[in-house]
Amino acid sequence: MSQVLAIMAGSVWKILVQVGDQVDAGQDVVILESMKMEIPIAVDFPGTVKEVKVSEGDFVNEGDVMVEFE
Amino acid sequence: MFTINLHDVINMQYTSGFPKGIMFIHTNLVNNAANITSYMNFDLCGSYVHTCQKIEQRQRRQRMFTKVLVANRGEIAVRIMRTCKSLGISTIGVYSEADAEAPHVKMADEAYLIGGPRVAESYVNIDKILEVARLSKVEAIHPGYGLLSENAEFARRCEQEGLIFIGPSSEVISRMGSKIESRKTMEEIGVPVVPGITYPLVDAEEAVQVADRIGYPVMLKASAGGGGIGMQIVRSADEIRKAFGGNQKRATDFFGDGAMYVEKYVDNPRHIEIQILADGFGNTVYLWERECSVQRRHQKVVEEAPSSFLDEVTRIKMGEASVKAAKSIGYRNAGTIEFLVDADKNFYFLEMNTRLQVEHPVTEEITGLDLVAEQLRIAAGDSLNIIQSDVKLDGHAIEVRIYAEDPKTFFPSPGTITKLVLPEGPGIRHELAVSDKSIVTPFYDPMIAKLVIKGKDRNEAINRLQFALAHYQVQGIKTNIPLLQEVAAHSAFRSGDTTTNFVEKYLSRINGQ
Numbered sequence: 001m002s003q004v005l006a007i008m009a010g011s012v013w014k015i016l017v018q019v020g021d022q023v024d025a026g027q028d029v030v031i032l033e034s035m036k037m038e039i040p041i042a043v044d045f046p047g048t049v050k051e052v053k054v055s056e057g058d059f060v061n062e063g064d065v066m067v068e069f070e
Numbered sequence: 071m072f073t074i075n076l077h078d079v080i081n082m083q084y085t086s087g088f089p090k091g092i093m094f095i096h097t098n099l100v101n102n103a104a105n106i107t108s109y110m111n112f113d114l115c116g117s118y119v120h121t122c123q124k125i126e127q128r129q130r131r132q133r134m135f136t137k138v139l140v141a142n143r144g145e146i147a148v149r150i151m152r153t154c155k156s157l158g159i160s161t162i163g164v165y166s167e168a169d170a171e172a173p174h175v176k177m178a179d180e181a182y183l184i185g186g187p188r189v190a191e192s193y194v195n196i197d198k199i200l201e202v203a204r205l206s207k208v209e210a211i212h213p214g215y216g217l218l219s220e221n222a223e224f225a226r227r228c229e230q231e232g233l234i235f236i237g238p239s240s241e242v243i244s245r246m247g248s249k250i251e252s253r254k255t256m257e258e259i260g261v262p263v264v265p266g267i268t269y270p271l272v273d274a275e276e277a278v279q280v281a282d283r284i285g286y287p288v289m290l291k292a293s294a295g296g297g298g299i300g301m302q303i304v305r306s307a308d309e310i311r312k313a314f315g316g317n318q319k320r321a322t323d324f325f326g327d328g329a330m331y332v333e334k335y336v337d338n339p340r341h342i343e344i345q346i347l348a349d350g351f352g353n354t355v356y357l358w359e360r361e362c363s364v365q366r367r368h369q370k371v372v373e374e375a376p377s378s379f380l381d382e383v384t385r386i387k388m389g390e391a392s393v394k395a396a397k398s399i400g401y402r403n404a405g406t407i408e409f410l411v412d413a414d415k416n417f418y419f420l421e422m423n424t425r426l427q428v429e430h431p432v433t434e435e436i437t438g439l440d441l442v443a444e445q446l447r448i449a450a451g452d453s454l455n456i457i458q459s460d461v462k463l464d465g466h467a468i469e470v471r472i473y474a475e476d477p478k479t480f481f482p483s484p485g486t487i488t489k490l491v492l493p494e495g496p497g498i499r500h501e502l503a504v505s506d507k508s509i510v511t512p513f514y515d516p517m518i519a520k521l522v523i524k525g526k527d528r529n530e531a532i533n534r535l536q537f538a539l540a541h542y543q544v545q546g547i548k549t550n551i552p553l554l555q556e557v558a559a560h561s562a563f564r565s566g567d568t569t570t571n572f573v574e575k576y577l578s579r580i581n582g583q
Contacts, residue, residue, distance in 0.1 A: 009484045010512045035474070035482035035516040037367075038320075 002045055002069040006060040010034025015056055017067065021049045030054070030066050041066070133450045135159050135209045138236075140178070141199050142214030145503040145520060146426070147174035150212050153442040162206045164199055166192035168511045173503040180206060187513045193217045196224050203233055210234035210449055212442075216515065219425040220247055236449040237403050238424050245399065246422040249293045250331055256419040259398050261391050264410060264418040266333025274314035277332045278307045284334045290314065292321030293329035300325070301368060303335050336418065338569045339410040341365065342377050343423075344392035345433045347444055348401045353454045356389035357433050357441075358463055360406075363568040364557055366480055371550070371573070372557055373429035374468040375436050378528055378566035384415045395422070404430075404445050428471065431501060431522040435467035466528040468535050470554045472502075472519040472544070474510045477553040484512040488546030493538040497524040497531070510547055518549070532564060553577065 013033035017023060028040040029049075047069035054066045138154055139162040140147045151161045151174065163178025168187035175181040182202045185192035192198070194217055203211060211233055213219035219237065222244035228235040237243065246252045254268045265284050270293060271277050281288040281304070290313055292300025300321035302313045314330065322328035340363045348354040361377035362370040376385070392407040406427050408420040430441045439456075448454070474483045487508045492500055502519030504510065510518055521538055525531030536558045542551055553573075557563050562576050569575070 008482055008512070010482065034484060034512040035514065037482055037516070039481055 002043075002047055003065045004029055004041060004043055004067040004069075006032060006062055006064045006066055007041065008032065008034050008039070009061050010039075010059075012054045012056050012058045012060060012066070013038050015052060015054070017049045017052065019049050019052060023047055023049065023069075032060070043067075043069070045069070133452060135234075135446065135450055137162065137206065137208045138446070139164070139199070139203050139206065139208040139211045140174070140214065141193070141211050141218055142216070143169055143172060143174055143193060143503075143514065144517075145501045146214040146216075146428070148177055148503045149501050150214060150442050151177045153440055153446070154212075157443060157446060159446070162202065162208055164193070164202055166513070168513050171509075173505070182206070187511065189217065189513070194221070196221075196227055199224075200227060200231060200233075203228075204231070208233070210236055210446075212236040212445070213425065215425050215428055220423070222247060234449050236445050238401055238405065242399055242401055243424045246424050247294070248329075249291060249421060250329065252422055253419070255399060256395060259395055261395050261419045262417060264333045264336060264420075267331050269331070270329035271331055274311045277310050277314055277330070280332050281307070281310060284332075287335040287337070288332050289335045290317055290330060290332055292317060292325065292327070293331060294321060294325035294327035300330070336410045336412050338571060339363075339412055340377070340379055340568065341370070341408065341420070341570055342380065342388070342411045342417070343406050343408040343427075344388050345427075345430070345441075346392050346396045346401070346405050346407065347441075347448070347454060348396050348403065348405070349448045349454045350402050350451060351453050352397070353457075354393045354396050354401070355454065355456060355458050355461055356392050357437050357439065357461055359385060359388060360427075360429055360432055361568065362429060363570050364563070364572045365570055366550075366553075366573050370429065370471065371473075371554070372468065372470050372563075372568075373432055374466065374528075374531070375432040376463060376466065379411070379415075379568075381415070384411075384417070388417055391417075395419075403448050404441055428517070428520070429469050431499065431520065432467040432469045435499070435522060435524045436464055437462050438464065465524055465526050466531040467522065467524045468528075468531045469520055469522045470535065470539070470558075471517050471550075472521060472542070472554070473516045473550045474518050474547050475516050475550055476548045477550045480550075482512065482516050483548035484510045484516075485547040486510070487518075487544060489543060490545075491541070491543035493521075493541035495534070495537065497534045498522075498538050499524070518544075528566075529564075532558060 010032045014031040017029045023043050025044055025046050026042055028042045030041045032039045050070045051068045137160040140150050154161045160179045163174050163181035164184045165175045165181055166187050184198040185195055211228055218224040220243055222240045225235040225240035225243050250268050253263050256263050267280055287303055287305045290302045290304050300317045302317055304310045304313050318328045318330050342359050342361050344359050345357040359377050360373050360375045362373040364372035404426055406423040409417040410420050411417045434441055476483055487504055490506050499522040504518045523531050523535045525534050539555045556577050560576055
């Protein structure tokens with residue numbers, strides 16, 4: 001199972017996908033906000049969103065799972 | 071409200087000598103025994119040697135504050151407090167829950183917890199800060215840079231409460247804070263501006279029409295924007311349509327103002343800014359320029375003074391234009407006028423920063439002035455004690471910003487600093503507020519330190535910069551030191567070929583989005 005992890009500590013600024021969405025490799029799925037910067041997080045594989053484990057505004061640590069794919 | 075009284079004593083020892091006309095100040099904290107453990111971190115950070123201009127002991131100090139609130143955090147709060155202490159002014163600090171152990175809290179004579187870690191809960195919470203100001207009976211508030219420093223509402227509230235806001239009037243802040251308003255003002259005065267419009271755009275289609283008229287590439291900009299937010303270079307009508315909504319949304323989210331405009335993008339420009347000082351009696355001087363062309367994500371990384379690009383005639387022209395602009399708007403205190411300068415040395419007004427800048431130390435190094443001391447004197451109602459012909463231009467200074475970020479992708483890198491070793495040597499000055507074991511949180515700006523280098527000329531300054539960077543060690547988090555080393559070692563930097571696309575042009579980076 002593929003996952004998208006937080007690449008740094010910060011808060012979830014925007015979630016760009018919903019359960020069931022088909023995503024392409026390179027597509028942004030979450031935008032993190034840390035140190036006054038917004039960092040879009042893209043998937044490097046195509047897939048279908050199985051579960052979104054965070055909500056907008058949540059604080060995440062580096063390595064936390066944010067989105068899971070089928 | 072949780073209040074702590076720290077009663078720090080700062081011992082300033084002076085040894086004159088190197089470099090010529092500059093004194094070394096060794097700052098040592100004398101620890102309060104009861105708080106010895108909590109002080110240990112800061113002692114490591116506070117015991118560095120920094121070169122600084124001599125502290126003037128003014129004979130005729132007619133009016134000076136006795137107590138000032140520093141409404142900021144990090145290195146700038148520490149730097150402001152240092153000058154306050156040298157002038158005999160008591161300092162009041164404020165801090166968030168994330169900053170309880172921060173150096174600025176320990177350095178303040180008194181510090182007050184004002185809220186949660188997010189800036190909206192604490193450092194930009196106007197009501198809370200004014201409450202502390204009333205409670206601690208300060209006469210003035212120094213806003214530093216960022217946070218509330220260019221917040222006209224905050225300045226207005228200070229004015230209403232009879233507190234002195236160390237900066238210009240709220241009216242000037244609000245006029246210069248709007249990119250559209252400030253452009254209009256400069257056009258009226260006759261200061262050159264980049265071709266573009268001075269009214270907010272209705273929508274993307276109007277932006278396309280304007281861009282078609284002035285020619286691509288154009289810069290799409292948020293009126294209230296800053297730090298590169300809400301700003302994008304666009305090269306076609308399609309790109310405008312794609313970029314408009316997102317940038318407008320961001321500007322609304324960040325600044326509460328979605329007004330957008332568009333202007334001609336000057337290709338390969340240099341970013342050169344003029345520092346001015348103005349008192350309340352109509353005296354205004356310029357303290358030469360700073361070149362801040364080396365940037366990443368539209369954020370400055372390397373700043374130097376003087377610029378290796380400007381000739382004497384252009385330097386004076388820009389200085390005089392800045393003084394004229396400052397006078398015509400009734401500017402008071404320290405301020406900076408930023409210009410874009412093209413390859414033919416045409417300069418265009420970019421914006422005015424109505425506050426102390428991050429990179430002010432390079433100006434201090436070449437002029438021998440303490441800008442914070444000047445700010446305090448002006449705010450206290452004193453007149454400038456220098457005229458234009460007194461302003462020195464001695465040697466060359468370079469500042470590099472040390473960011474907690476990945477040097478290749480520019481992604482932020484918060485975390486715990488496990489080891490910090492600072493280089494020492496001739497011409498090396500440190501401005502920082504982190505130490506061994508400091509936690510760099512994700513809540514604030516990624517800049518953790520500034521390294522300021524002085525040399526008798528640019529070559530010597532670059533040599534010293536290379537030495538200092540090679541001996542600068544930060545472990546536990548990623549920093550941009552490898553990027554800074556690449557810049558310092560690059561032949562294009564040495565030869566002064568510094569335009570705002572320096573990083574993209576000369577350094578192999580992964581595009582950090």
